[in-house]
Every structure is written in structure tokens, then in C-alpha cells.
Amino acid sequence: MLPASQLRNLDPRPLDNLGGVAGLWYVDVADVLLAPDPDGATIADDILLHPGATWYRLTGTLTTLAFSQPGKEDRHGAYFQPQLKGVLAQATAELAAGLEALDGRRFLLLYRDQNGVVWLVGAPDEPLRFSDKYDAGSTTARNNYDFTFSGETTRRARPYLGSWVVAGDQVPVVPSLRAFSDGFSAGFS
Secondary structure, three states: OOOHHHOOOOOOOOOOOOOOEEEEEEEEHHHEEEOOOOOOOOEOOOOEEOOOOOEEEOOOOOOOOEEEOOEEEEOOEEEEOOEEEEEEEOOOHHHHHHHHOOOOOEEEEEEEEOOOOEEEEOEOOEOEEEEEEEEOOOOOOOOEEEEEEEOOEOOOOEEEOOOEOEOOOOOOEOOEEEEOOOOOEEEEO
8 A cells, every 4th residue: 555645636637548458468476586566656667587487468359358456345454356357269279278277377467458558467475366268159159268367456456667578579578658747657568
């Protein structure tokens, strides 16, 4: 939680505000060597992975990727239930094997929203879990996997300004910075 000294006016910005998720990357928390302190308003440092480890891209069908983060409170205090959902169309043996490899693992997520901001979801001590549901469809509907990364965290998703290397890519993804009038920065590329 941020200290009270960081309270500020929350005026809406006169910018386009597009809904949805444009990109999604995940990494097994067992591959994380060092994660920046998630208690700041923005994560500016890179998440360091063990040698040979990498982030992986998950590409859902157009317009199906969505993120939500409802807040909850119980006798132990306030927490969040982040959930990133999407659809993977057309079942194949390769896709089924790839999804099975995710079963039982715990993940950190990065996602880029349609406004270009990259967000870090989860922390090594508060990871998200993967689940999926297969639907064979009917003769008038496609077959697909509905997937979800979900968990419980004590921190909101944070804007991420670090870089990350994606499996199969030669160069790291590096968000550029965009400064808003109040000094807050968000990452996008």
C-alpha cells in the first residue's frame, strides 16, 4: 500500500480510452530470480529471470482477452482477485500439449492494454494460476479453449516500465515512456 503522502487528485485525462488487452506474456514464478518491489506505484526495474528462462506469449482470439481486478475485504484485510481471461480457438494436439504444460504452475503476467500501458500482475509470493475449459462446439460453432489466469493479491496490478525477453524473439521488449502532465509515466511500445 502506498503511504498517505502519495495521495493526489484523480482527474480523468483527456486521452483516448480503449478497453481490452492487446498482448499477454507469462513466466513461471520458479523462473524468477529477482522481482522489483511491487509496493511502488510503478515498476521501473526489470524482472530478472534465471539464466535460460524467458517470458512466453499467449495470443487469444481477437477481442477475447480481458482483465479484471475486483477488490475484496474480509477479516484479514483488503485484497484483490485479478483475472485475465481469453479464448484460444481451434483445438490441436500441439495446443493441448502446451496448455497441459501450464497445469499446476504459478505465474506472473505482463499484459499490454489497448491504450499501450504494460501492467505487471502478481508477484512471486502472490502468483496467478492457470485454468482452462475445452468446448468441442457444435456443427454451427467453433471449438475452443477458454482460459483464465487468476489469483489473490494484496497489491493492484502495477504499470511495468522494465523490459522482458520473449521466447523465440531475438531482442527484448522495451516499453518506451510517455509522461503525463502530473508526472506519472506509463509504458508502451
